[in-house]
Amino acid sequence: MTRRKGFEAVMKSINRILEMNKLGAGIKLKINCVVMRGMNEREILPFVELGREQDLEVRFIEYMPFDGNKWSKGKMLGYKEMLDMIRVKYPSLRKVQDHKNDTSKTYEIPGFVGRMGFITSMTHNFCGSCNRLRITNDGNLKVCLFGNAEVSLRDIIRKTNGGDPIDEQAYEAMKQIEMDRQQGLVSSNVPLGRYEHEKELLDVIGLAVSRKKEKHAGMGELENMKNRPMILIVFFARK
Numbered sequence: 001m002t003r004r005k006g007f008e009a010v011m012k013s014i015n016r017i018l019e020m021n022k023l024g025a026g027i028k029l030k031i032n033c034v035v036m037r038g039m040n041e042r043e044i045l046p047f048v049e050l051g052r053e054q055d056l057e058v059r060f061i062e063y064m065p066f067d068g069n070k071w072s073k074g075k076m077l078g079y080k081e082m083l084d085m086i087r088v089k090y091p092s093l094r095k096v097q098d099h100k101n102d103t104s105k106t107y108e109i110p111g112f113v114g115r116m117g118f119i120t121s122m123t124h125n126f127c128g129s130c131n132r133l134r135i136t137n138d139g140n141l142k143v144c145l146f147g148n149a150e151v152s153l154r155d156i157i158r159k160t161n162g163g164d165p166i167d168e169q170a171y172e173a174m175k176q177i178e179m180d181r182q183q184g185l186v187s188s189n190v191p192l193g194r195y196e197h198e199k200e201l202l203d204v205i206g207l208a209v210s211r212k213k214e215k216h217a218g219m220g221e222l223e224n225m226k227n228r229p230m231i232l233i234v235f236f237a238r239k
Helices: 008-023 039-050 079-089 154-161 168-181 198-208
Strands: 028-035 058-064 107-109 115-119 132-136 138-140 233-235
Touching: 028 039, 039 058, 039 079, 058 079, 079 115, 138 198, 154 198
Parallel strands: 028 058, 058 115
Antiparallel strands: 107 115, 132 138, 132 233
């Protein structure tokens, strides 16, 4: 399914985090599982079982259309159908109160240490409360996974280095400014936006966020829209 080896390495990392948490590391461990009808829906219950004795959250994600993933409505398994499958074995499954900007609907089973969540992008979108921003692999900003509009941040950042790609020295200087800010060393004297390139970045990001839509186009249209493969998009949450 993943078209590459690495299962052992992933499980080693997961087990290492669980061990660290037993020592008080406090790392929130979430495992994402994209569910596809006819492919892996039989693995839903085994994934639920991961939370019986382990402090983690498995998040079941509705299959979403991206370039190259051969999406079809027939392969998409909605979260309510997933819930029905889980409740057959775990009838005590119950909803947990979510926070304002959560992108998943959280559930728990009494007696289980872990939880599970459902990212319902296709059947019950949460665009109106989503606070995620995405950075593409080539330095563009996306305010929505399903939107094809992008704004270049790369060119603005490169202005700090005479228009050239950021070299190691320039990168270290920028990283040091951010580290100082996070540690409160420059919060009063050098607020975010004081430097010209930072102000321009904030203006561009602010304008992009202001254009964020309340909901996406929905099934029937999303699969026909041009979009990047998911592997070329990363994300960070805006506060």
